[in-house]
Amino acid sequence: MDLMKSVSVSASGMAAQSTRMQMIAENIANANSIETPEGGPYRRKVILFKAALDQSSGLHEVKVQRISKDYSKPLKQVYDPTHELADANGFVAHPNVSTFLENIDMREASRAYEANMSAIESAKEMMVRSLDLLR
Numbered sequence: 001m002d003l004m005k006s007v008s009v010s011a012s013g014m015a016a017q018s019t020r021m022q023m024i025a026e027n028i029a030n031a032n033s034i035e036t037p038e039g040g041p042y043r044r045k046v047i048l049f050k051a052a053l054d055q056s057s058g059l060h061e062v063k064v065q066r067i068s069k070d071y072s073k074p075l076k077q078v079y080d081p082t083h084e085l086a087d088a089n090g091f092v093a094h095p096n097v098s099t100f101l102e103n104i105d106m107r108e109a110s111r112a113y114e115a116n117m118s119a120i121e122s123a124k125e126m127m128v129r130s131l132d133l134l135r
Contacts, residue, residue: 003123003130005059010116010123012061017113019064020047024106031097034085042095043069044102070096 023045030042050065073096081090 003127007120007123009059009061010119012063013116014113014120016049016062016064017109017116019067020109021106021113023047023067024102024109027097028099028102028106031095031099031102034092034094041075041093042097043071043075044073044095044097046070 027044030036033042036042045067046069047067048065050063051060052063053060075096076094077091078094079090080086080092083092086092
């Protein structure tokens with residue numbers, strides 16, 4: 001694999017992790033949103049990646065397959081019968097976002113981004129050294 005192809009693969013990984021970090025930031029920003037324009041509390045978003053084959057270059061790249069709402073984790077139910085959004089039993093639905101887990105995910109995404117950046121920097125250094133050898 002030539003160096004430019006490795007840079008392309010790492011760049012696709014960086015783009016995917018950047019999208020992941022944006023989604024995590026949205027989850028954290030809406031951790032207390034009990035009412036959304038669609039109705040109901042905010043639901044945590046999750047991302048699914050896929051390996052995509054670029055037909056022109058033959059490279060496997062990382063792509064975002066989809067971002068969807070997390071229905072596997074239930075909404076938090078808080079008893080507050082005086083709240084205007086309380087149901088008949090006095091419970092208010094809150095987002096299924098754990099800022100603790102989102103911060104862990106953010107750190108993981110950040111490190112994956114940095115690893116791809118490091119791979120690009122290494123490829124760049126190898127290209128510069130190769131050019132120096134050819135002089």
